[in-house]
Amino acid sequence: MRGKNLILVFVVYLMIGGLTACNGIDTGKQVPMKEKKNVAMDYKVNKTETEWMAQLGENAFEVLRKKGTERPFTSEYETFWDSGVYICKGCGEELFSSATKFDAGCGWPSFYQSIDKSKVKEILDNSHGMGRVEVVCSNCGGHLGHVFNDGYNQPTGLRYCINGLSLGFIKKQ
Ligand SMILES: [Zn+2]
Incomplete structure (x- = not known):
């Protein structure tokens, strides 16, 4: 009995795994599951890392999405005083x-x-x-x-x- 249950669990596990893998196939707008997991859902604006990279470019992506820090005294806004x-x-x-x-x-x-x-x-x-x-x-x-x-x-x-x-x-x- 126990053995049968284990096999059932394993089969279900494989099925879920298979479905998940299907979602990962590139069909235009869909994104791989791995990437989706990293998207914080508690913010109004949600994008994948690929979308952020395309929008921001490497340097801003590193700061905004990867919590990087720009080198000091390099920002155009550091000594900028316009209203x-x-x-x-x-x-x-x-x-x-x-x-x-x-x-x-x-x-x-x-x-x-x-x-x-x-x-x-x-x-x-x-x-x-x-x-x-x-x-x-x-x-x-x-x-x-x-x-x-x-x-x-x-x-x-x-x-x-x-x-x-x-x-x-x-x-x-
Ligand atoms: Zn923002």
């Missing part, structure tokens, strides 16, 4: 205002607050043995940078240290 709104390069959501941007001298565009608290999600990040707080776009989950409480002399005391590669800019008066 306007900084948007997420992944999904276009408005994230930071130029009115809250300040020169932290750290090598990355820095802001003392986001446009609205709902726009960015803050997540405890213990990677590299540091208890940092990661900042991601609430709309697409794209990695933006980290927030530190060393925004001395700033109204909030915070420093949102953001990778310029994760941002776009819309000029506004």
